[in-house]
Amino acid sequence: MRFVSKKQTIQGVDAETGVALLPVEPEDMWHANNLIAIEDIVKAHAVRKVVQESSTGSTHTERVHTDLTIAVTSTFFDPAASALHVSGRVIRENDFVNVGQYHTLDLELNRPFTLWKLHGWDSVALQTLSEAVSDDKPDALVAVVMQEGLANICLITEFQTVIKQKVESSVPKKRSSAKDTAGGMAAFYEKTMTNMLRAVDFNNPRPLLLASPGFVAQDFRTYMQTEGAKRADKKLQRIARDAVVVHSSTGHVHSLNEILKSPEVQATMRDKRFTNETGLMDQFYERLRKDDGRAWYGVKPVEKAVAEGAVGRGGGVLLINNSFFRSLDIPTRKKYVALVDKVKEEGGEAKVLSSDHESGQRLDALGGIAAILTYPIFDLDEEDEEDGGEGEEKMLGSEGETTVI
Amino acid sequence: MSRHQAVRNLDYQNELDDYEGYSEEEDELSPEDRALMEQGKAAVREALANQASKVTTTQIEEALWHYYYDVDKTVAYLISKFIDPPKKTPKAVLESNAGKKQVDTAGKKGKKKTDSSADGVANGVGALKIEDAPLPKSKNLDVLSEFHNSKSKKTASFVVVGHVDAGKSTMMGRLLLDLGVVEQRTVDKLRQEADKIGKKSFALAWVLDQRTEERSRGVTIDIATNRFETDTTLFTILDAPGHQDFIPNMIAGASQADFAILVIDASTGAFESGLKGQTREHSLLIRSMGVSRIIVAVNKLDTVGWSVERFNEIKNQVSGFLSATGFQAKNISFVPLSGLHGDNLVRRSSDSAASWYTGATLVEELENSEPSARALAKPLRMTIAEVFRTQQSPLSIAGRLDAGSLQMGDAILVQPSGEKAYIKSLQVDEAPADWAVAGQNAALHLSNIDPIHVRVGDIICDPAKPINCLDTFTLKALAFDFLMPMQVDVHRGRLHVAGRIEVITGLLDKVTGAVTKKKPKIVKPASVARIVVKLESKVPLEAGQRVVLRSGGQTVAAGLLE
Numbered sequence: 001m002r003f004v005s006k007k008q009t010i011q012g013v014d015a016e017t018g019v020a021l022l023p024v025e026p027e028d029m030w031h032a033n034n035l036i037a038i039e040d041i042v043k044a045h046a047v048r049k050v051v052q053e054s055s056t057g058s059t060h061t062e063r064v065h066t067d068l069t070i071a072v073t074s075t076f077f078d079p080a081a082s083a084l085h086v087s088g089r090v091i092r093e094n095d096f097v098n099v100g101q102y103h104t105l106d107l108e109l110n111r112p113f114t115l116w117k118l119h120g121w122d123s124v125a126l127q128t129l130s131e132a133v134s135d136d137k138p139d140a141l142v143a144v145v146m147q148e149g150l151a152n153i154c155l156i157t158e159f160q161t162v163i164k165q166k167v168e169s170s171v172p173k174k175r176s177s178a179k180d181t182a183g184g185m186a187a188f189y190e191k192t193m194t195n196m197l198r199a200v201d202f203n204n205p206r207p208l209l210l211a212s213p214g215f216v217a218q219d220f221r222t223y224m225q226t227e228g229a230k231r232a233d234k235k236l237q238r239i240a241r242d243a244v245v246v247h248s249s250t251g252h253v254h255s256l257n258e259i260l261k262s263p264e265v266q267a268t269m270r271d272k273r274f275t276n277e278t279g280l281m282d283q284f285y286e287r288l289r290k291d292d293g294r295a296w297y298g299v300k301p302v303e304k305a306v307a308e309g310a311v312g313r314g315g316g317v318l319l320i321n322n323s324f325f326r327s328l329d330i331p332t333r334k335k336y337v338a339l340v341d342k343v344k345e346e347g348g349e350a351k352v353l354s355s356d357h358e359s360g361q362r363l364d365a366l367g368g369i370a371a372i373l374t375y376p377i378f379d380l381d382e383e384d385e386e387d388g389g390e391g392e393e394k395m396l397g398s399e400g401e402t403t404v405i
Numbered sequence: 406m407s408r409h410q411a412v413r414n415l416d417y418q419n420e421l422d423d424y425e426g427y428s429e430e431e432d433e434l435s436p437e438d439r440a441l442m443e444q445g446k447a448a449v450r451e452a453l454a455n456q457a458s459k460v461t462t463t464q465i466e467e468a469l470w471h472y473y474y475d476v477d478k479t480v481a482y483l484i485s486k487f488i489d490p491p492k493k494t495p496k497a498v499l500e501s502n503a504g505k506k507q508v509d510t511a512g513k514k515g516k517k518k519t520d521s522s523a524d525g526v527a528n529g530v531g532a533l534k535i536e537d538a539p540l541p542k543s544k545n546l547d548v549l550s551e552f553h554n555s556k557s558k559k560t561a562s563f564v565v566v567g568h569v570d571a572g573k574s575t576m577m578g579r580l581l582l583d584l585g586v587v588e589q590r591t592v593d594k595l596r597q598e599a600d601k602i603g604k605k606s607f608a609l610a611w612v613l614d615q616r617t618e619e620r621s622r623g624v625t626i627d628i629a630t631n632r633f634e635t636d637t638t639l640f641t642i643l644d645a646p647g648h649q650d651f652i653p654n655m656i657a658g659a660s661q662a663d664f665a666i667l668v669i670d671a672s673t674g675a676f677e678s679g680l681k682g683q684t685r686e687h688s689l690l691i692r693s694m695g696v697s698r699i700i701v702a703v704n705k706l707d708t709v710g711w712s713v714e715r716f717n718e719i720k721n722q723v724s725g726f727l728s729a730t731g732f733q734a735k736n737i738s739f740v741p742l743s744g745l746h747g748d749n750l751v752r753r754s755s756d757s758a759a760s761w762y763t764g765a766t767l768v769e770e771l772e773n774s775e776p777s778a779r780a781l782a783k784p785l786r787m788t789i790a791e792v793f794r795t796q797q798s799p800l801s802i803a804g805r806l807d808a809g810s811l812q813m814g815d816a817i818l819v820q821p822s823g824e825k826a827y828i829k830s831l832q833v834d835e836a837p838a839d840w841a842v843a844g845q846n847a848a849l850h851l852s853n854i855d856p857i858h859v860r861v862g863d864i865i866c867d868p869a870k871p872i873n874c875l876d877t878f879t880l881k882a883l884a885f886d887f888l889m890p891m892q893v894d895v896h897r898g899r900l901h902v903a904g905r906i907e908v909i910t911g912l913l914d915k916v917t918g919a920v921t922k923k924k925p926k927i928v929k930p931a932s933v934a935r936i937v938v939k940l941e942s943k944v945p946l947e948a949g950q951r952v953v954l955r956s957g958g959q960t961v962a963a964g965l966l967e
Contacts, residue, residue, distance in 0.1 A: 149861075170860060173627060173791040180793075181616050213650035213958075214626060215618060249650070249958030252903035252941075254892040258957055288927055289887045297890070297926070365890040365905045 001028040001132040004112045010130050018043075018116040019129070023109055026082035027157055030356070031132035032107055033077040033084050034322055035115060035125065039330060042086055043069040044105045044113035050096045064096050068103055075326075079162050079356060083107075122337040123344070124325050124352060131159075142200050143209040143259060144192065146216050147251030148185070151192040153199050154253065158273050160356035163253060164199035167192045189223040202239055211248040211259045218245050256358040257281070277359035280319060280351060284370055293376030297366040301380035306339050310373040313347030321368040323355040348374070445469040448476040453483065543814025548840040549781055552810070558634070560834070560845055561776040562641035562805065564658045564696070566687040567668035568679030569647035572704045574625050576668060576744030577644050578609030580767070583751040586633045587612050609745070613644045624648050628658040628790075630846070632834060635772055639834060641846055647683050649958060653894075653901050656690060656953055657790060660898035661805040661846070663776040664698035665691045666767070668744070669719060672708045676719055680726070686960055688730050689885060693963030695951055697777070698736045699727065700770050707743040711758035716741045740767050779843040784870035785809030785817070787847070788898040789863045798829055798850035800859060804899075805846050809867065812840035817851075818868040819859055820945035825868060826854035862900035864945040874943040880936050880952065881913065882964030888928035888936065893961065895940060896953040904940035906954075911935050935967070 003009075004020035013019050018041075023032060036042060046068040051061050070088035077084050087104040090097050097103065107113055117125065140157040151167040169191050171184035200206075210217035221243050228236035246262045248255035259265060260278045287295035296305055302318070305311055311318050324336050343350040353360040355368075363370060449465050460483050468486075472478040565573045581587040596608035604623055611620055613629040625646040633640050643658040659665070667688060670679055691699070701723055709715045720739050727737055740749055741762050748754035750767050765773065790804040811817065815828050832848040833841045841847040849865070866872045882888070892905045911920040913933045920935075928934040938954070946952070946966060954962040 170792055172793055173861070214648070215622065219618070247650075249955070250653075250894050250901075250903070252894060254903055254905075257892075285889070285891070288889055291927060291929075362892060365892060365907070367890070 001031055003133060010126060010133070013121055013126065013129065015117055015120045018114045020112055020114045021132075022112045023107065026109070027159065028109070028132065029082045029084045029107060030077065030079070030160055031128065032113075033075060034128050034326055035132065036072055036075055036084075036086055037117070037125075037326065037333065038072055038074065039118060040072050041069060041091065041116040041118065042072055042088070042105060042113055043067060043092075043116075044086075044107060045111050046103060046105055048096060048103065066094060066096055068092075068094075068097060068105065070103055070105060079160060080164075119330055119334075122334070123341055124337050127352070128322075128325075139204075139206050141207045141209065142196075143211065143256060144196060144217075144220070145248060145251055145253060145255050145259065146192065146210070146212040146220065147214075148216055149188060150251040151188075151195075152251065152253050153192070153196050154256065155200060156256070156274060156357075159354045161253075161256065161274075161358055162356075165195045167195050185219070186223070189220050190227075192220065193224055193227065197236075202235060205238065205242065208239060208243040209246060209259060209265065210243050211246045211255065212251060213247070213249055216251075221245055254358060254361065257362065260358070274354075274357050274359065277351070277353050277357060280317060281353075281359045281362050284317075284319065284372055287372055293378040294373045295370070296373065296377075296380050297370040299367060299369055302369050302371045303339065304380055305371055305373055305377060306342055308377065309346055310375060310377055311343050311346065311348045311371050312374050314374045315372065316343065316346070316348030316374040317372040318343040318348060318350045319363055319370045319372075320350070320352055321355045321360055321363050322352050323360075323364070324368055325352070441474045442466060442469060445474045445476055445479065449479050449483065452476065452480040543812060544839060546812050546840055548810040548812050548842060551840060552781070552842045558637060558639045559776065560639045560641070561663045561771075561774065562643060562661055562844075562846065563664045563666055563771065563774075564643040564645050564655075564662035564691065565666045565668060566645050566655060566659070566683075566691060567647055567702075567704075568670065568675075568683040568687075569624065569649070571647060571668040571670040571675075571679060571684075572744045573647060573668045574610035574613045574629070574644055575607070576702065576704060576742075576750070577629075577631070577642055578612035579744055579747045580642075580750050581612055581631060581633060582609065583747050584633045584635075584768075586631070606745070613642075626651055627654050635768060637772055640771060641834070645687075647687075649683060649686075652683075652686070652690070652955070652960070653896060655687065656694070656896045657899040659691045659694045659696060660788070660951075661790065662691070662694075662696055663844070664700070664774050665696050666700045666702050666771075667691075667723075668702045668704050669723065671703050671706045671715055671719060671741075675705075680722065684723075685726070688727060688732075690953060690960060690963070692731050693883065693951060693953060695777075697732065698774050699732055699738075700767065700774070701727075701737065701739045702744070702767060703739060703741045704744045706741045706759070707746060707748065707756070711741070711754070711756060711761075713761050716762075738765075738770055740764065740770055742767060776844065780808035781810060781843050783808040783843070785811055785865065785867040786872060787811075787865040788900070789859065789861055789865065790899050792856070792859055792861055795848075795850060798852060800826075800854060800856045801848055801850045802859060802865070803846070803848040804865075806841055806843045808843050810840060810842040811847075811849075811865075816868055817849075817865050818871050819854065820864045820866060820872050821874040821943055822858035822860075822863065823874075824854050824858040826851040826859075862898065862944075866945075872945045872947050875946045876940045876943045877907070878938055878940075878946055879910070879967045880938055880954075880962075880964040881918075881933065881967055882928075882936050882954065882962040883933050884928045884930050884962045886930055886956075886959060886961040888934065888962055889926070891956060893938070893954040893956045895938060896955060897946065897950060900944060902940050902942060902944055904938050906936050907939045908937040909934055910937060936962075936964075 002022045002024060004022050008019065023029060045065065047063055047065055049061055050064050051059050053059050068090055069092040071091050072086055072088040074087045075084065084107045085104050086107060087102065090099055090101050090103055093099045140155050143154045143156055145152045145154065149169050149171045152163055153165040155162045155164055169188040171188055172180040210221055221240055224236060224240035228240055244264050246259050246264050248258050257278055260275050261282065266275060284295055296302055306318065310316065318340065320336065320340065325333055340350040353363050355361070355364055446465055446469065449469065465483065468479045468482050472482065565577055567573050582589065582592055592608060592612065595611045596605060599605050599608045599611060602621065607623055613631060614620055614625050616626060619626050625644060627646065629644040631642045643662055645655040645658040669684060670676055703716055703719055706716060724737055728734060741759065742749035748756060748759060749762065753766060786807040786809060788804050788807060789802045792802050795801045811828060813828055813830055817826055817828060819826060829850045829852040831838055831841060831850065833845050864872055888906060888909065890906050895902050895904045909925055909928060911934065912922040912925050912928065913919065913935055914921050915933050948966050950966045952964060952966060953960060
């Protein structure tokens with residue numbers, strides 16, 4: 001993402017004039033999705049079907065290109081296509097559209113849009129913006145997580161994990177002759193390979209991870225090598241040579257957590273955002289296992305811990321899913337922003353995890369918010385029980401909201 | 406411009422209303438019409454006799470309405486339209502069916518084609534058309550009474566588990582050789598092949614490990630099934646892989662077993678590392694899969710000179726550990742043996758150093774084990790362990806019947822795809838059979854279904870009492886590790902899906918089952934909790950089933966579906 005005006009800086013962003021942004025690559029749509037919240041105002045290029053009526057009563061329809069300004073009511077992001085649709089009511093009239101009519105803007109690459117935040121740019125929004133306009137973007141990583149008969153082809157970018165393709169193939173088991181099984185595996189490798197080459201662009205060398213329990217990934221790499229030699233395909237040979245084989249316990253996507261932890265990945269991708277996030281989540285789970293009173297999850301306990309100043313200097317970490325800041329109503333959003341600000345103020349670390357990564361999905365399982373405290377507190381949930389039914393209801397309510405997102 | 410739209414909307418609305426009103430009138434039959442319809446339907450069904458299943462009630466009703474409740478005309482119409490394919494006359498159908506009946510009673514498949522073609526050239530051509538092949542005929546047996554009357558041997562299956570390289574496959578290879586299931590010639594040939602790649606000692610294991618990867622790497626990857634007979638029992642061996650990565654396959658094997666053989670490597674150091682590794686995890690798993698009888702085979706005792714002390718040391722440690730896992734002392738037995746040489750497997754050890762052991766051999770212990778009770782009267786449930794092609798059918802499946810019974814010609818439902826299929830023929834323990842009951846390992850040859858609807862891990866059930874597909878379930882789980890809201894793999898037999906623990910509803914008292922703490926943050930190992938698990942996709946599951954939860958390559962919990 002780029003600022004349209006060269007003079008624009010992040011410090012210079014203000015609520016009055018708005019920010020004009022230019023998405024240039026598919027990932028920018030994901031950033032835009034995080035930036036655009038409900039009740040924001042977006043101005044962008046639009047194509048609208050307009051029906052015009054002549055004085056005799058006959059009508060003719062025409063598609064017009066125009067700029068529309070809408071107040072956002074909802075957004076829809078399709079990660080596979082990297083497409084963002086923003087719906088809302090038109091707030092500025094022009095020749096074709098009246099105020100109050102609904103329109104859905106399809107944001108497009110290389111077409112600028114302008115964003116106003118009526119309630120001002122809070123710290124979380126500013127951070128999202130600075131991440132979005134940052135030039136320093138590492139290459140996306142391709143990972144194939146597989147087991148016998150199942151392969152998930154994923155693209156791990158800095159901010160999201162996109163499952164490009166799931167390959168399923170039935171491999172004959174032992175009842176049939178050994179030849180059948182070998183043939184079945186070869187067919188499975190072939191299917192996986194063609195799907196991978198179709199789903200991911202390998203024209204520029206990019207890191208490829210192959211992960212599986214047992215020997216599947218290793219054999220897949222060997223298969224690619226022999227196929228590359230057989231077809232005299234230089235590109236395929238290069239891909240196979242550069243592929244890194246790591247161990248995972250299953251072929252399901254959530255095994256990515258294990259993969260990102262493995263020494264092979266750590267060595268090459270030490271300072272990528274997602275490996276840090278995975279590390280933080282592991283740290284949190286580790287503390288939770290120890291049950292030392294320094295790891296808490298769920299909205300209520302974390303809020304209490306932050307209020308007590310327990311998430312501060314000296315190891316305090318607040319983990320919060322970015323889905324919390326997306327499409328929530330303004331007061332709720334403000335509450336969470338205040339939480340983040342408070343932790344930062346106290347010298348703690350506040351991490352907004354991407355819910356489109358595996359680490360974010362793990363956090364999502366915990367209710368989307370968790371914290372590692374600087375000192376142990378043991379009774380954070382016990383008060384909950386005293387509250388009785390009321391507390392529980394509130395917890396359920398907040399869970400409901402996150403699942404809707 | 407908006408006015409136009411409004412008008413259009415209005416018209417459409419009106420039209421819709423009109424249409425609805427109209428259709429309501431149409432549907433309503435007068436009372437006497439309805440009585441006629443009921444009578445007519447019954448008469449038509451009777452006339453169609455066993456063909457009645459091929460037409461739906463609506464089709465009959467429509468035809469009756471059309472012919473003003475004339476039964477004869479309706480039957481003729483239905484036969485020509487739905488039962489008989491357009492090219493054939495009703496007569497031909499009856500004739501070719503009569504031919505089929507003869508063949509079926511004769512019980513010979515091969516004769517079918519010649520018989521029906523003998524009926525006449527025209528009929529023969531019709532009968533040979535594959536798409537028009539009539540559904541397989543059921544003999545309408547009362548399977549349960551057939552089963553009770555049959556004087557066949559009792560059947561039992563057992564799973565062989567243990568740490569990697571404990572010698573499971575080798576022991577079973579030796580067992581099959583000594584019992585004469587596998588010929589010496591075959592083993593000699595395998596030994597030659599194994600020698601070529603410098604793995605001579607693996608020859609016996611190769612009897613079971615038939616895949617190229619398994620042979621070249623020297624580890625079992627998937628469950629191997631094999632059979633042998635003693636004087637009283639027909640046994641099915643399920644040789645499980647010991648390697649940690651293939652535990653999903655081991656779970657699949659354990660879910661089909663009545664009892665288990667736990668193989669322990671007695672050689673110095675190996676026992677200790679095994680106890681930390683898969684010896685522990687496997688015994689936890691088989692116990693939580695509902696296997697209660699376990700035979701501990703203390704293997705490779707020849708390498709320590711048949712030392713009694715070593716045997717007793719292992720016996721003490723393992724029995725202590727097994728009873729902590731939940732096995733009753735009377736259900737555990739220990740046999741000292743050598744799998745490679747075959748001592749105390751089928752024959753007693755001839756080694757004088759082993760003369761101190763006077764107990765039963767492994768095969769004797771197996772014969773003494775009573776298979777667990779079968780759920781014969783329950784609705785049919787069978788987990789598909791394998792899908793393959795055979796000469797009998799392009800789609801054959803194999804697995805163990807978990808509950809209920811089935812017979813040739815039965816309609817079955819495959820879940821989660823919800824597709825119906827018919828059993829063309831079936832085999833029980835490799836021999837052709839007319840029926841199968843819970844506990845038996847059957848191979849079914851199916852018809853009328855596309856192979857894409859059938860996958861390993863799916864469940865075959867009775868269409869009248871189908872199993873439901875769920876994506877969220879409550880589990881009463883015993884934790885082996887810390888449980889918190891996290892991502893887990895859910896295993897049930899061959900079924901293997903990703904999911905996550907969504908809510909921990911409460912901690913339970915181990916004995917009474919009463920809730921001791923509501924909504925705990927975390928569940929500690931060895932405690933019991935009620936948890937809600939959400940799956941990525943809908944899979945067939947029902948109350949009373951045992952599932953295993955794994956995470957990060959470790960078994961974290963096992964429990965019973967509620």
